[in-house]
Amino acid sequence: MLSFEIVKVAMGAVRANLLRSVLTTLGIVIGIAAVITMVALGEGAQQRVQAEINRMGTNVLTIRPGQQFSFGVSRGDAEMSIEDAMALREDTGGLLQVSPEQRTGLQISYLRWNARADVLGVWPEYFNIYDHTLVAGRYFTQSEVGGRQRVAVLGFDVPTNLGETPPEYLIGETIQIRGIGFEVIGILAEKGDASFLRPDGSIFIPQSTAQYRVMGSRNRLNTIYAAAESPEQLDQAYAEIDRILRREHHIGAGEDADFSISNAADLLETFNETRQTFTMLLAGIAGISLLVGGIGIMNIMLVSVTERTREIGIRKALGASRRAIMTQFLVEALFLCVLGGMLGVGAGYGAAEAISRIAEWETAVSPQAVLTALAFSAGVGLFFGMWPARRAAILDPIDALRYE
Amino acid sequence: MSDEIIRTEGLQKEYVLGAETVRAVRGVDLVINRGEFVAVMGPSGSGKSTLMNMIGCLDTPTAGKYWLNGQLVSELSDDSLARVRNRAIGFVFQTFNLLPRATALHNVELPLIYAGVPTKERRRRAEEKLALVGLADRIGHKPPEMSGGQRQRVAIARALVNEPALLLADEPTGNLDSVTSADIMRQLTELNEQGQTIVLVTHEHDIAEFARRQVHLKDGVIERDFLTEPVESAV
Numbered sequence: 001m002l003s004f005e006i007v008k009v010a011m012g013a014v015r016a017n018l019l020r021s022v023l024t025t026l027g028i029v030i031g032i033a034a035v036i037t038m039v040a041l042g043e044g045a046q047q048r049v050q051a052e053i054n055r056m057g058t059n060v061l062t063i064r065p066g067q068q069f070s071f072g073v074s075r076g077d078a079e080m081s082i083e084d085a086m087a088l089r090e091d092t093g094g095l096l097q098v099s100p101e102q103r104t105g106l107q108i109s110y111l112r113w114n115a116r117a118d119v120l121g122v123w124p125e126y127f128n129i130y131d132h133t134l135v136a137g138r139y140f141t142q143s144e145v146g147g148r149q150r151v152a153v154l155g156f157d158v159p160t161n162l163g164e165t166p167p168e169y170l171i172g173e174t175i176q177i178r179g180i181g182f183e184v185i186g187i188l189a190e191k192g193d194a195s196f197l198r199p200d201g202s203i204f205i206p207q208s209t210a211q212y213r214v215m216g217s218r219n220r221l222n223t224i225y226a227a228a229e230s231p232e233q234l235d236q237a238y239a240e241i242d243r244i245l246r247r248e249h250h251i252g253a254g255e256d257a258d259f260s261i262s263n264a265a266d267l268l269e270t271f272n273e274t275r276q277t278f279t280m281l282l283a284g285i286a287g288i289s290l291l292v293g294g295i296g297i298m299n300i301m302l303v304s305v306t307e308r309t310r311e312i313g314i315r316k317a318l319g320a321s322r323r324a325i326m327t328q329f330l331v332e333a334l335f336l337c338v339l340g341g342m343l344g345v346g347a348g349y350g351a352a353e354a355i356s357r358i359a360e361w362e363t364a365v366s367p368q369a370v371l372t373a374l375a376f377s378a379g380v381g382l383f384f385g386m387w388p389a390r391r392a393a394i395l396d397p398i399d400a401l402r403y404e
Numbered sequence: 405m406s407d408e409i410i411r412t413e414g415l416q417k418e419y420v421l422g423a424e425t426v427r428a429v430r431g432v433d434l435v436i437n438r439g440e441f442v443a444v445m446g447p448s449g450s451g452k453s454t455l456m457n458m459i460g461c462l463d464t465p466t467a468g469k470y471w472l473n474g475q476l477v478s479e480l481s482d483d484s485l486a487r488v489r490n491r492a493i494g495f496v497f498q499t500f501n502l503l504p505r506a507t508a509l510h511n512v513e514l515p516l517i518y519a520g521v522p523t524k525e526r527r528r529r530a531e532e533k534l535a536l537v538g539l540a541d542r543i544g545h546k547p548p549e550m551s552g553g554q555r556q557r558v559a560i561a562r563a564l565v566n567e568p569a570l571l572l573a574d575e576p577t578g579n580l581d582s583v584t585s586a587d588i589m590r591q592l593t594e595l596n597e598q599g600q601t602i603v604l605v606t607h608e609h610d611i612a613e614f615a616r617r618q619v620h621l622k623d624g625v626i627e628r629d630f631l632t633e634p635v636e637s638a639v
Binding site for chain 1 (some may be wrong): 496
C-alpha cells in the first residue's frame with residue numbers, strides 16, 4: 001500500500017518534469033540503443049555464418065594447395081593435381097568420398113538466351129559430399145567422367161537464367177558452354193542463395209570433360225573436397241589425407257606441408273573467436289556509454305534533490321521515514337533508467353530493422369539481449385540513484401523546511 | 405493516560421556554529437495539559453523556534469527529557485521521531501509548506517499516506533477535514549490557485565487529518581493580512597473549544613491573546629508563564 005503510493009509519487013515527479021526527464025535518460029537511451037543494434041548485427045552475422053557453414057557441411061574437409069617454403073623462402077604456389085584426388089579416393093579404403101573441383105566462370109547459352117555461370121568440373125561424389133538432391137533428371141556417372149562425356153547438371157537457378165525454361169523441359173536439351181554443346185541430364189534442388197559456394201547458379205560437368213574439352217588441359221586443381229561418413233571420423237580422415245598427400249608430394253613427416261586441410265568447424269571456431277573479441281569490445285563501449293548515462297542520471301537526481309529540499313522537509317515533518325524518502329528518489333532514478341532502457345531497446349530495434357532493410361544485412365534482436373539491457377539499465381539506476389536518494393533521506397527536516 | 409500532553413524537564417539545546425557554541429535553550433521545564441491553548445512568545449533569539457522544533461519532534465534536545473502524550477520522545481531515533489510526528493502532531497507553518505503541485509486534497513492526504521491508511525479511507529478523512537475548515541468546494545485546487553488564507557486552511561486541515569494529540573502552529577498568521585489572520589485565529593480557537601490541544605508560537609501580542617495561556621521565553625529560559633482571558637474580538 002505504502003510502497004505503491006511512493007511509486008506514484010516518484011512517477012508524478014518524473015511526469016512533472018517530463019522534458020527534463022526524457023533528456024536525462026538520453027544517455028541511457030543511446031547507450032542501450034547502440035548495444036541492441038550492435039548485438040543485433042552481430043547475431044545476424046552469426047546466424048548467417050552458422051547457416052552457411054552448416055550448408056557447407058560440417059563433415060566436409062576442404063583441401064587446398066598452400067605455398068611451399070624451403071628454408072623460409074617461397075618456392076611459389078604449390079600445386080595439387082588430379083592424381084592427388086585419385087590417390088585420396090583409392091587409398092583411403094572407402095573412408096572418404098572425394099571429388100576434385102575445377103571452377104571457371106563461363107558464358108553459356110541456350111537457344112537465344114545467354115548467361116554467365118560458374119562451371120564446375122567435378123566427380124559424381126561431389127553431389128553426395130554436399131547432399132544435393134535433384135528436381136529432375138539424374139547425376140552423371142563415373143563412366144561418363146571416364147569417357148569425357150559432354151553432359152551437364154544445372155543448378156536450380158540456371159533454367160531461370162536461360163529464359164525461364166521449365167526444368168523438366170531442359171532435360172535432354174543441349175546448351176552451349178563456351179560454344180560447346182552439352183546435354184542437360186539433371187537439375188539440382190535449391191540450396192539457398194546465401195550459400196558461400198553458390199551452387200544454385202552453377203553448372204556441374206564431369207571433371208575430365210572440363211579439363212580436356214572446356215578449360216584447356218590443365219592438370220592443376222584448386223580444391224579437393226572430401227567428406228567423411230560422420231563428423232566423428234573427421235580426425236581420422238584428416239590424418240589419412242595428410243599421410244597420403246605427403247606421400248604423393250614427397251614431403252617428410254616433420255616438414256611443412258604444401259597443402260592445407262580445413263573444415264567448416266575450423267571456420268566456425270575462427271569466426272567465434274573473432275566474434276568474442278567483437279563482443280568484448282561492444283561490452284566495453286556499452287559499459288562506458290552506460291556509465292556516462294548513469295552519471296547523467298545521478299547529476300539530475302542531485303539537482304532534483306536540491307530543488308525539492310523543501311518538499312523533502314515537508315514530507316519528513318509530516319512523518320515520512322528515511323526509507324520512504326529514499327525509496328521515492330530511488331524509484332525515480334530507477335524509473336528514469338528503465339524508461340531510458342525501454343526507449344533504447346525500441347530505438348535499437350528500429351535501427352537494426354533500418355540497417356537490415358537499407359544495407360540488407362541480416363539482424364536478429366535476441367530477447368536475451370533485450371532483457372540483459374533492461375536489467376543493466378535498472379542496475380545503473382539503482383547504483384547511480386543511491387547516492388542522491390541517500391542525500392535526500394538524511395536531510396534534516398528543520399534545515400530542509402527553512403530552505404528557500 | 406494522564407492529562408499531560410507535554411512534559412519537559414531541564415530541556416536544553418546547544419548548537420555549534422563554527423568555533424562558537426550557542427546555547428539556544430538553557431533548561432526549560434514545561435507542562436501542557438490536554439485541551440490547553442498555549443502561546444509561546446519571545447523575541448527572536450529567545451530560543452522559541454528551537455523549543456518549538458523540539459516540542460514538534462523535529463529536533464532532539466542536547467540534555468533534558470521530553471514526554472509527549474506520556475511517551476519519552478527525547479531519546480528516539482530519526483525514524484521513530486518521524487512516526488511520532490506522523491501520529492501525534494499536526495503542524496501549521498508560517499509559510500504554509502504545502503506541496504505546490506499537489507491538489508488541496510492530496511496535500512491533506514499526505515500524513516495519512518505515510519501512516520499507511522488505505523486510499524478510500526484517506527480520501528474520506530481528508531474531505532471531512534477540508535469541509536471542517538470550509539474548503540469543501542476547493543479540494544481539487546492547487547496551492548498557487550488559492551489565497552493565503554485558503555492555503556493556511558488547507559494546512560490546518562492537513563494538521564488535523566491524523567487526529568493529533570497536539571496541534572503546533574508556528575507563526576500561522578505571519579504571512580497573512582489582519583482580516584485573514586483573525587479568521588485563522590478564530591478557526592484555531594474553535595478547534596480548541598472542541599478540545600484540541602494547541603501550542604502557538606508567535607511574536608505578535610494580539611495573536612497571542614487568542615490563547616488561554618502565554619509562555620514568554622527570554623535567552624533560552626521561561627521568563628513568564630501565565631493564564632489569560634480569551635479575547636474574541638482582538639486584532
